[in-house]
Amino acid sequence: MDIYLFAIFLLACCAAGATGAVFTPGAWYRSLQKPWFTPPNWVFRVVWTSIYLLISFAGARLAVIEGNAYAMAFWAAQAALSTLWTPLFFGLRRIKGALLAMGPLWLSVLGCTWSAFSLDFLAGLAFVPYLIWVTVAAALNIEILRLNRHVAPLTSVGG
Amino acid sequence: MDIYLFAIFLLACCAAGATGAVFTPGAWYRSLQKPWFTPPNWVFRVVWTSIYLLISFAGARLAVIEGNAYAMAFWAAQAALSTLWTPLFFGLRRIKGALLAMGPLWLSVLGCTWSAFSLDFLAGLAFVPYLIWVTVAAALNIEILRLNRHVAPLTSVGG
Numbered sequence: 346m347d348i349y350l351f352a353i354f355l356l357a358c359c360a361a362g363a364t365g366a367v368f369t370p371g372a373w374y375r376s377l378q379k380p381w382f383t384p385p386n387w388v389f390r391v392v393w394t395s396i397y398l399l400i401s402f403a404g405a406r407l408a409v410i411e412g413n414a415y416a417m418a419f420w421a422a423q424a425a426l427s428t429l430w431t432p433l434f435f436g437l438r439r440i441k442g443a444l445l446a447m448g449p450l451w452l453s454v455l456g457c458t459w460s461a462f463s464l465d466f467l468a469g470l471a472f473v474p475y476l477i478w479v480t481v482a483a484a485l486n487i488e489i490l491r492l493n494r495h496v497a498p499l500t501s502v503g504g
Numbered sequence: 505m506d507i508y509l510f511a512i513f514l515l516a517c518c519a520a521g522a523t524g525a526v527f528t529p530g531a532w533y534r535s536l537q538k539p540w541f542t543p544p545n546w547v548f549r550v551v552w553t554s555i556y557l558l559i560s561f562a563g564a565r566l567a568v569i570e571g572n573a574y575a576m577a578f579w580a581a582q583a584a585l586s587t588l589w590t591p592l593f594f595g596l597r598r599i600k601g602a603l604l605a606m607g608p609l610w611l612s613v614l615g616c617t618w619s620a621f622s623l624d625f626l627a628g629l630a631f632v633p634y635l636i637w638v639t640v641a642a643a644l645n646i647e648i649l650r651l652n653r654h655v656a657p658l659t660s661v662g663g
Contacts, residue, residue, distance in 0.1 A: 353577035353615070356608055360584035363605070367596060408576050414567035417576035418512035421563070425519035425583040432591035437526060446522070449515055456512070 346405045354404035357424040358397035364431035365393065373438060378492035383485060396475045403461055403471035410464045419456035423475075426450035439498040440490045447483045454479045505564045513563035516583040517556035523590035524552065532597060537651035542644060555634045562620055562630035569623045578615035582634075585609035598657040599649045606642045613638045 370386060384392075400420070407416045426446055434443035458476045462469030529545060543551075559579070566575045585605055593602035617635045621628030 347573070350573055350577050353574070353581050353612075356612070357577075357581040357584040360581070360588040360605065360608075363588055364591065367592065367598070367601070404577065404580070408573035411570050413572070413576070414506070414509055415512070417567050417572070417580070418509050418516075418563065421576070421580040421583050422512050422516040422519070424580045425516040425587045428584045428587035429519040429522055432523065432595055433526065436591055436595050439526070442526070446519065449519075453512075453515070 346402065347409065348405075350405040350408050351401050354401040354408075354420070355397065357421075358401055361424060361428040361431075362393060362397060364428055365389070368431050368435035370435060374435065377489055377496065380485065380488035380492065382481070384481075392474075392478055396478060399471040400457070400475055403457075403465075403468040406465050406468045407461055413460075413464060416457060416460040416464060416468075419453045419460060423450060423453040423457055426453055434486070437499050438496070440486070440493065440496065442498065444483075444486045444490055447479075447486050451479050451483050505561065506568065507564075509564040509567050510560050513560040513567075513579070514556065516580075517560055520583060520587040520590075521552060521556060523587055524548070527590050527594035529594060533594065536648055536655065539644065539647035539651065541640070543640075551633075551637055555637060558630040559616070559634055562616075562624075562627040565624050565627045566620055572619075572623060575616060575619040575623060575627075578612050578619060582609060582612040582616055585612055593645070596658050597655070599645070599652065599655065601657070603642075603645045603649055606638070606645050610638050610642050 400423075404420050407413045407420070410416075426449055430443055430446045430450060433439045433446055454472065454476050458469060458472040461472050559582075563579050566572050566579070569575075585608055589602055589605045589609060592598045592605055613631065613635050617628060617631040620631050
């Protein structure tokens with residue numbers, strides 16, 4: 346594995362991770378009604394860190410394989426959509442808006458997993474935890490929307 | 505050019521573009537001291553839309569070329585970093601934090617342009633306006649930081 350490629354993919358993950366560091370779940374998130382399967386807050390950090398390392402590893406392996414077009418396109422899409430989700434949900438408290446981003450994010454991760462498996466078994470495996478996790482995250486987003494219909498988003502930040 | 509690949513890269517750009525749609529320059533941005541070369545607000549929309557179309561075109565061309573590893577890694581990195589910048593600047597008003605994201609964003613776009621030119625002249629050309637634009641944006645971010653040292657970021661959104 347090319348360590349420089351790994352580092353560039355990890356840089357993309359750090360951008361996504363940075364949104365989690367600056368838009369944190371505070372009093373507002375605590376006040377929401379949440380479903381029974383909501384993980385405790387510390388789980389998110391551990392899971393996301395593991396996922397970032399795994400998919401950067403997968404990215405570095407896939408990048409050097411011929412025929413990687415869809416794998417690389419989906420990898421880029423999941424990186425941008427994952428960076429978008431957190432500011433929508435925790436920043437603007439747009440539970441529905443975040444769900445609109447979650448749809449294409451879930452499809453992108455499915456696309457990554459599918460195209461990775463068709464090129465390289467290890468890279469495919471490295472995407473499986475991510476696919477499971479975005480499925481949980483999507484279910485969580487849907488349930489939080491259903492249970493908190495009365496909660497209005499912010500019209501602007503810093504209001 | 506594979507239109508589905510183009511669409512997936514454009515989806516990544518839409519995630520970046522969505523941050524500009526929800527974290528908008530309002531009274532706070534108007535109140536900042538800005539350098540002489542600050543473009544009027546409408547220019548950002550036009551320029552970003554053009555850049556998104558051009559780099560999605562470049563992405564779709566590069567994705568099917570053998571030896572595209574660095575081009576694809578840098579493409580993903582710029583997508584995530586560009587999605588991060590807007591919530592930092594307009595969302596949390598972290599002028600310095602946004603500049604910290606701008607550094608690796610600028611390097612990623614330089615990496616895209618460089619590696620694209622080494623694979624495909626048209627794809628390389630398609631990155632040139634982006635490289636010029638992030639250079640202007642970086643200069644703008646630096647000057648706004650220098651001219652507004654007294655402006656504090658939000659400690660949290662919706663405060």
